[in-house]
Amino acid sequence: xxxxxxSTRGAESGISASRAxxxxxxxxxxxxxxxxxxxxDFTMKELTDMDYRETAYRVMRLLLSDFxxxxxxxxIEKAYDSKFDTPELAPLVKRGDRFFLELFHGKTIAFKDMAxxxxxxxxxxxxxxxxxxxxVVILTxxxxxxxxxxxxxxxxxxGTQIIVFYPKGGVSRxxxxxxxxxxxxxxxxxxxxxxxxxxxxxxKEIFGNxxxxxKLKEKGxxxxxxxxxxxxxxxxxIAYYVWAYGGLLKSGEIKENDKVNFTVPTGNxxxxxxxxxxxxxxxxxxxxxxxxxxxxxxxxxxxTGIYDKNREFILTSSPSMDILISSNLERLIYHIxxxxxxxxxxxxxxxxxxxxxxxxxxxxxxxxxxxxAYAKEEEVFETIRKIYxxxxxxxxxxxxxxxxxxxxxxxxxxxPCKNVIVSTASPFKFAGSVVRAMGLKVxxxxxxxxxxxxxxxAKIDIPNAVREIRxxxxxxxxxxxxxxxEEQVIQTL
Ligand SMILES: *Cc1c(COP(=O)(O)O)cnc(C)c1O
Numbered sequence: 291x292x293x294x295x296x297s298t299r300g301a302e303s304g305i306s307a308s309r310a311x312x313x314x315x316x317x318x319x320x321x322x323x324x325x326x327x328x329x330x331d332f333t334m335k336e337l338t339d340m341d342y343r344e345t346a347y348r349v350m351r352l353l354l355s356d357f358x359x360x361x362x363x364x365x366i367e368k369a370y371d372s373k374f375d376t377p378e379l380a381p382l383v384k385r386g387d388r389f390f391l392e393l394f395h396g397k398t399i400a401f402k403d404m405a406x407x408x409x410x411x412x413x414x415x416x417x418x419x420x421x422x423x424x425x426v427v428i429l430t431x432x433x434x435x436x437x438x439x440x441x442x443x444x445x446x447x448x449g450t451q452i453i454v455f456y457p458k459g460g461v462s463r464x465x466x467x468x469x470x471x472x473x474x475x476x477x478x479x480x481x482x483x484x485x486x487x488x489x490x491x492x493x494k495e496i497f498g499n500x501x502x503x504x505k506l507k508e509k510g511x512x513x514x515x516x517x518x519x520x521x522x523x524x525x526x527x528i529a530y531y532v533w534a535y536g537g538l539l540k541s542g543e544i545k546e547n548d549k550v551n552f553t554v555p556t557g558n559x560x561x562x563x564x565x566x567x568x569x570x571x572x573x574x575x576x577x578x579x580x581x582x583x584x585x586x587x588x589x590x591x592x593x594t595g596i597y598d599k600n601r602e603f604i605l606t607s608s609p610s611m612d613i614l615i616s617s618n619l620e621r622l623i624y625h626i627x628x629x630x631x632x633x634x635x636x637x638x639x640x641x642x643x644x645x646x647x648x649x650x651x652x653x654x655x656x657x658x659x660x661x662x663a664y665a666k667e668e669e670v671f672e673t674i675r676k677i678y679x680x681x682x683x684x685x686x687x688x689x690x691x692x693x694x695x696x697x698x699x700x701x702x703x704x705x706p707c708k709n710v711i712v713s714t715a716s717p718f719k720f721a722g723s724v725v726r727a728m729g730l731k732v733x734x735x736x737x738x739x740x741x742x743x744x745x746x747x748a749k750i751d752i753p754n755a756v757r758e759i760r761x762x763x764x765x766x767x768x769x770x771x772x773x774x775x776e777e778q779v780i781q782t783l
Contacts, residue, residue, distance in 0.1 A: 293355045391710050607723040
């Protein structure tokens with residue numbers, strides 16, 4: 291079946307997957323969504339014989355239907371190789387009676403590696419397929435993890451240039467160091483005096499600026515995005531939900547076609563949206579548990595049908611989820627509105643103008659696939675400590691938000707389904723908070739000393755990604771205000 295893409299706001303349709311990957315965002319400001327969805331052409335039982343790459347191929351080809359087998363397998367092989375520190379790529383581990391899907395074995399020890407290792411290859415392949423010779427300029431706003439994962443993915447990939455904006459002071463020291471020590475010759479990292487939403491809004495405005503776009507096109511550049519709004523990010527993420535299901539089946543934890551739940555620590559709503567697509571394609575999923583931190587806009591939305599970003603922005607110990615506008619939610623809105631661009635456009639306009647919108651009662655019924663809970667800071671710390679004490683397993687702050695939400699679901703609902711907690715970062719990425727939660731005393735607040743303490747106590751090796759940056763040179767030191775972001779892009783190019 292040939293799958294094409296259309297904008298959630300209606301202006302573009304019939305776009306091939308490769309064109310949608312190149313464009314990133316639609317010209318009308320909407321996000322690309324599949325116009326048709328096909329079911330899996332394999333049984334769940336067949337999954338138990340597939341490795342990660344095969345699973346990824348079998349899933350992705352259903353949505354990237356204008357890629358040839360050779361093209362897609364080529365991208366998968368280049369992406370999912372020894373860059374990952376385990377041959378399984380995304381191990382499903384059982385600790386006590388909890389299941390964790392560890393998505394942090396890539397280059398930057400966080401889940402965004404799963405998609406950002408493959409996006410550059412999907413993108414350069416898409417350019418070739420469409421006969422485009424321009425240089426692709428990747429503009430990315432990051433709340434911490436996307437930045438380094440995108441830099442690592444695109445670093446020195448021919449025909450690309452990448453510019454990353456991050457909120458100065460809004461990311462962890464290790465996250466910042468990972469970015470500003472990036473060596474790729476085609477990379478530029480800029481700190482913005484503002485929060486993640488300022489960065490994201492700035493990038494969206496640059497994308498929407500037709501005059502600038504035309505000027506740069508004349509110079510041989512086209513913009514694209516590595517943000518999770520790109521379908522080239524979203525589609526690879528569907529694969530690991532299918533993979534996790536195969537893992538549960540293989541280990542005898544479930545029988546074929548038993549339903550399972552996934553609990554996803556959520557920020558921009560990309561990761562959990564991939565799970566939603568997996569379910570719509572036929573993966574036996576009961577509930578998708580959307581876990582938020584104290585920035586609980588989504589929790590309120592799922593409970594009231596009102597999305598309202600007019601509230602205090604809270605800096606938490608899970609910074610990659612400190613988000614007030616979850617961009618990918620627009621895709622869910624479009625689907626629960628009955629694939630209706632008019633309605634979506636109206637609600638998004640209301641969000642842009644008033645910072646809020648309310649969905650209809652009919653649309654609310656479309657939220658029944660989801661359950662939502664949020665974790666307060668003290669609950670996050672308590673969860674880390676409890677799981678360490680009970681099972682000797684150390685989780686990071688984002689994963690702890692999910693583990694806490696999973697526990698709340700368990701306390702509130704009688705549900706026999708197995709529940710997989712999606713583990714989005716290595717504890718070493720947020721070692722300061724993790725060590726504090728575990729009640730360990732450390733003599734210094736240096737992140738590297740803390741990492742050593744964590745390693746000694748929990749008997750786990752410090753990942754390469756952390757060791758590497760310890761003595762690396764700072765190569766990027768530009769800081770700007772949100773209003774200067776466009777100027778920075780022009781200067782870089
Ligand atoms: C980005 C990120 C999230 C949130 O994922 P979304 O797809 O934005 O919802 C959660 N945890 C970590 C560690 C992340 O980097």
